[in-house]
Amino acid sequence: MSEPLNIVILGLSITSSWGNGHATTYRALVHGLSLRGHSVLFLERDQPWYAKNRDLPHPPYGTTCLYADFDELRDRFTEEVAQADLVIVGSYVPDGVEVGRWVVDTARGLTAFYDIDTPITLAKLVHGDYEYLHPDLIPRYGLYLSFTGGPLLSWLKRSYRAQRVEPLYCSVDPDLHSADFGPIEYDLGYMGTYSEDRQPIVQELLLKPAQIWKEGRFAVVGPQYPETIAWPRNVNRIEHFPPSSHRRFYTSQRFTLNITRREMVRAGYSPSVRLFEAAACGTPVISDIWQGLNSFFRIGEEILVAERAEDVLRYLQETSDAERNRIGERARAKVLSAHTSIHRAIEVENHVRRIRGGYPRPRIIHSYG
Structure with a gap:
């Protein structure tokens, strides 16, 4: 240096x-x-x-x-x-x-x-x-x-x-994000401030699966969501977690959801902080698809992509724990090798x-x- x-x-x-x-x-x-x-x-x-x-x-x-x-x-x-x-x-x-x-x-x-x-x-x-x-x-x-x-x-x-x-x-700061898994509380969680252009994707990739799979456990964390949103009974709605609590949230999920702002999707090559945070915690990520995503993570091996509620439900219900853990471990290794x-x-x-x-x-x- x-x-x-x-x-x-x-x-x-x-x-x-x-x-x-x-x-x-x-x-x-x-x-x-x-x-x-x-x-x-x-x-x-x-x-x-x-x-x-x-x-x-x-x-x-x-x-x-x-x-x-x-x-x-x-x-x-x-x-x-x-x-x-x-x-x-x-x-x-x-x-x-x-x-x-x-x-x-x-x-x-x-x-x-x-x-x-x-x-x-x-x-x-x-x-x-x-x-x-x-x-x-x-x-x-x-x-x-x-x-x-x-x-x-x-x-x-x-x-x-x-x-x-x-x-x-x-x-990501490796001192704040590690794969120290505790009890699993959710099948799928999402963390993000409310955004009008992201909400239809939240609806399709989390709320709709929650409505279909009533036995599933879901969570949405983030401020500024309108009171008019109808949350399914099996979705835990949390206003805010400070960064010190992000690791605990991610490691309490079987999978976590990444959703990208519309302008970022159009431009491509726009990974989010939450994407790297979740991966650093070893939590398998289900993401929307955008150009350049595969330059950060190998799709199907280090990250999963979804366009419809059916894609999400297939991952949640059909992915074995062994494969789920392998995806999370590969993503964590990628982040620690290039994105700290x-x-x-x-x-x-x-x-x-x-x-x-x-x-x-x-x-x-x-x-x-």
Whole structure:
């Protein structure tokens, strides 16, 4: 490893996983970077809905600071941004365009945009929605990191003049996810915040099987589901689990369900945090199908795919325990070999090395007041 980097990350949230998938991604990445010896300062806008639901108010890796608004951000952290070796601005950061322009104008080191929502971001840009990223800002970042890989990255570079585009997929923290199975409580479970475009698939691949197989045991975990949804009696509805409880939830299932947002399905090559988490726990995953899925897991051997309720019921009722365990073990081995927080930290290091031609001497800053 080269000399340590001084990194500043401005992200949606690291302290609260409520209603977002960003927090677990940032936690894994910051932990991985810290284990590799880098100094990481994470800056988060203090939002009331996250303040009420902070499941990790003081992350034990790196340094986390909250700020009230853009003015406070600029007043308190201009020096840190200016002197950092790498400054990363994430998607959905409040006032993201203003923050991004300030970062690229201020930073003397490498700047990067980390798009955890690439297909959604690009759809917003096409429709003139510049909530957190403006087309004119894209070529000003030295690096565009994307949760989504595949052909979409070449299109982004051609259409928006991005200097360099690289995938930086989500990852798992092996310290938090292991295959320590306890009592099996559910035949099939699903974890995900309510999304209008995902709900028809939840209906087809979980609620409909639950209605048909009344002896089966099912669970749905996640916030913001409308009260109008009619849950079958054999579906346990849980509002939220903090990341510290994810392992227990996944290992209490015979199978778990992965469902992908519509824009991610269209783009392909968009694995979710929950997909890697479940696999890391050794729980066999039943997933919807999208282009590029087989580049992460071998279909039929490391992951199962379903399009209809009948597919799900066949897996639940006909797969032997021995085969189910083999699928889970293979998926876990794949994740631990390629998709941990350390893998992602090394990828960040390599991107900086290639762009900057080696690391500069670190400029460690301790004035986070």
